[in-house]
Amino acid sequence: MRRRNEGIVSRGFLLGRNILVKNYSQLQIGDFVISKRQVVHGASGIVPAKLNKAIVSNEYLVAVENSDISTEFLAALSSLPKMKRKFFLSSYGVDIEKLFFDVEDWKGRFITIPKLGEQLKISAYLKELDQLIHLHLLEREKLVTLKKAMLQKMFPRNGVTKPEIRFKGFTEDWxxxxxxxxxxxxxxxxxxxxxxxxxxxxxxxxxxxxxxxxxxxxxxxxxxxxxxxxxxxxxxxxxxxxxxxxxxxxxxxxxxxxxxxxxxxxxxxxxxxxxxxxxxxxxxxxxxxxxxxxxxxxxxxxxxxxxxxxxxPGAIEQQKIGNYFEKLDRLIALHVTRLEKIKQIKLACMEKMFV
The missing domain is CATH 3.90.220.20 (DNA methylase specificity domains)
Structure with missing residues (x-):
């Protein structure tokens, strides 16, 4: 489990005889999992497909959806400041890093939710925004990786007078x-x-x-x-x-x-x-x-x-190389700008779509 609402990650694969805890839960896709010791830091998330049937110890609370609430909606709700405050109020201890989550106290608190149909529509819309955010993150990372690789290949290594990759028509030594x-x-x-x-x-x-x-x-x-x-x-x-x-x-x-x-x-x-x-x-x-x-x-x-x-290199090759990297930088900046706009849209929606 990661902090700051970053979702669930695997901590490894164990054979049955190597599982040392006696009490554990088996997860299903779409379950909502809360870390009892880290929830005040945002450690919660939806179980992804790749972790279907994984197990967690009783250090975690597993919430499943029913006819009243969708776990996707609960996950979105849990990222809001008011729900984070409920998590905090339902935790006890003297060290902020070691607060323990009181599940029964949390269950006794009230939240305001719409009917299940509206929950599903809200969750689906927010999921679309998350997918767009993820897409732009991936595209930016691809471009950054490409730029790093081309910086290594389009400039000569130490002791070499020609780069590994050049534009067509250029053969002279640098x-x-x-x-x-x-x-x-x-x-x-x-x-x-x-x-x-x-x-x-x-x-x-x-x-x-x-x-x-x-x-x-x-x-x-x-x-x-x-x-x-x-x-x-x-x-x-x-x-x-x-x-x-x-x-x-x-x-x-x-x-x-x-x-x-x-x-x-x-x-x-x-x-x-x-x-x-x-x-x-x-x-x-x-x-x-x-x-x-x-x-x-x-x-x-x-x-x-x-x-x-x-x-x-010569003046024309310099210009071509400069223009190439300038174009890459513009594309990277474009994805960063779009990413920030989508994040702002999501933030505005989160503020207005929940009571």
Whole structure:
């Protein structure tokens, strides 16, 4: 049994002689199971087909449906805050991690439910939403896995001058060049927070946690820009987080704005593709952090990034590779957006479809 309403999982397969508990229940598809010691943490769920006829000890409560209530409806109801409170009120103990569920007390509490026919319709609708959520999760995971695999195969391994997979028509060796030799780069600064005339203007102020954002929490004025080391960047520039919690993160600026000292702007020279270089930098994040931020300590710097050696194909191949990964990122983001919308729809329905 998993916490946080994540359902039921197998804990292994045992031969009859290896079953040490004397009292146990055999489950059927669709039974609703509650962990008596973890229910306050959301440990409950419907028995899936793959666990039909599995057994559980008397540490678990097994509820079966009848003419009054559907277990699918009960499962949905159990995820609501008011039912979670009932679970809590029907538990006893001094340690939140070890509270024990008083089944008889819980049975004596009241819930409000519609007739069985309406329960089944509500449950079926919520199940459809869950299936859509699961579908988008799977699609996103497939794309993330594909991207990871292609990052390994579309860039040369160490000591090799050609990648394993290439677009048709490209055969030339890739060449190593220092990032500082194929791009210009600079970091910014922060206007004094003591001067309120420096903030609240129309210049987006991009900090390291916002390098992929379409908007920024802070804006600065032209006066703030002129009286600080903040530097202007353009939409489409490569932004690299130098230090802080986001060290090594890479983004393509979504806005025209200014950067602070924790962000490095990288502007590739003509013939070098921003999308390609940003993909390469992302693929190298683990190696860069492992080399220059030992134990998570220290900061990256513009001088470190400039000295990184990049494996480079020709300009056209760079563009094709950059476009390919940009398309993958858009598809991943699309599934994430759809996933969040469906989750919001389900949350709204849960709030309005139950009394």
């Amino acid at each position: 060449k190593k060049k220092k990032l500082g030799n194929i791009s210009d780069s600079f970091s910014g600064g922060t206007p004094s927070v003591a001067n309120h005339f420096f903030y609240g203007g129309n210049i987006s102020f991009i900090r390291s946690g916002e390098i992929n954002s379409k908007s920024t929490e802070l804006t600065i004025t032209e006066l703030g820009l002129q009286n600080s080391a903040a530097k202007l960047v353009n939409k489409g520039d490569i932004l690299y987080a130098l230090y802080g919690a986001t060290s090594g993160e890479v983004g393509i600026s979504q806005v025209n704005g200014a950067i602070n000292q924790a962000v490095l702007c990288i502007k590739p020279h003509s013939g070098n593709n921003s999308q390609f270089l940003s993909v390469w930098l992302r693929s190298q994040k683990t190696a860069i952090i492992g080399t220059y931020l030992q134990g998570g300590q220290g900061n990256l710097s513009g001088s470190i990034i400039k000295l990184l050696e990049v494996d480079l």
